[in-house]
Amino acid sequence: MAGPGTTGGQRAAVGTVEIRELECFLVLAEELHFGRTGERLYVSQSRVSQLIRSLEQRIGARLVDRTSRRVRLTRLGEDFLTALRPAYTALRDTVDNARAAASGLSGPLRIGFQGVVGYGFMDVIGEFEDRFPESATRIAELPLSDPFGPLHRDEVDIAVVLLPVAEPALVLGPVFSRQPQYLAVSRRHPFADRTGLDAEDLATAPLVGIAAPAPDYWREAQAPTRTPSGTPIPQGPEVSTLQEGLSLVAANRGVMLLCHPTTEHHQRRDVAYVSVTGLPDSALGLVWRGGRETAWVRAFADAVADALD
The missing domain is CATH 3.40.190.10 (Periplasmic binding protein-like II)
Structure with missing residues (x-):
């Protein structure tokens, strides 16, 4: 969903109020200037005026006082702004989370590891979290005697295990940390x-x-x-x-x-x-289930491949 500083795409109704009108009001409340509001929304100044008038007509009262010298919110406009901001943010987050879920970029990435996660691997996790702050990685140790079970049981999304890997249901990704x-x-x-x-x-x-x-x-x-x-x-x-x-x-x-x-x-x-x-030499491999290759898994495998050899 587009934020107040974006074009917003198609118009959608919330009750009898248009999302585009609410976006326009939020930006105008920040800028207090019709011209700058239009620039942020990529619309004309007259379109901003039209959207604000339409919103006021739907509510039945003025939200903005405008003269040739300044623009300010009315008392009702200030109260409306206070109530609208958290509601709009919650609505935007709901839509964004749904989009993330649809693309596979939702929820934590559960990373299993066997033995010791070292040789820069924790740095890769940190860099991945910096790049995708919404990823919320979780790390779990895998039993020495059951390296693949947590993957098969869907307890982790991706795992670092000692080679070899010859499980038909698993995909072997980057191989790294080859050591004597x-x-x-x-x-x-x-x-x-x-x-x-x-x-x-x-x-x-x-x-x-x-x-x-x-x-x-x-x-x-x-x-x-x-x-x-x-x-x-x-x-x-x-x-x-x-x-x-x-x-x-x-x-x-x-x-x-x-x-x-x-x-x-x-x-x-x-x-x-x-x-x-x-x-x-011993070697570690990044492994995941073939039928559970989410966008997070692919992104993390790419990060490992780029950082480790």
Whole structure:
């Protein structure tokens, strides 16, 4: 809906009063000048006079006193202005919200994340909110053992998850934060003093796995059962949360593969992180449901693609 400073488009009636007449009155109350009011509304000065006269006729009393020297509101005009402004604003907001809903730009954007949101991702959210202040983003942590469930259950609109993603109902958008993998080990473990490890070293220690309902292919990627050469990797306990995994690592019950951002944000005196070569880099991806691709989702995916690589 057009505001008082715009052309307003087609005329529409509210009761027996025209929206265009109300817009004209609101602008005239600010300008107190017929010429400037016409300029803001992109109409002639005579058209402004016509709209104000029509409004006064509908109400049955003068709202504006005008002489050759000045324009001012009558007492009734001032009272009418006081009542009209909030009502007009509410009406305009109602129409604007309906338009936003129709285009998909309404309500909060619910963003799920897995692990640690870092490496500039929070900056992207801030920039997105600055660009779309009406977006009202909400952030929720995804369970380690259920990275895709909140999307399938419509608990979040878009999610940051560890790759791979092979869900038929989900769309994989921008991929970012490619990082070398690290192995979390107890400070008492022989690996704790190593400066680096090879993927084949995983065959010598039980590897903490991820519990269901995460899909098997995703669990295998986060906790492989074989080294790149095919040597079996001993399987340790399965966990549902990162904290469970780190607690087991600290107790020397197993070792755990983690992405680099997670190691940086979970420094512990009882856990050491050692880089591992010979494994694919970890990476994060932005994911959403194919049938729920709203305008907010598209706009946020574009913002991520523009800011991160």
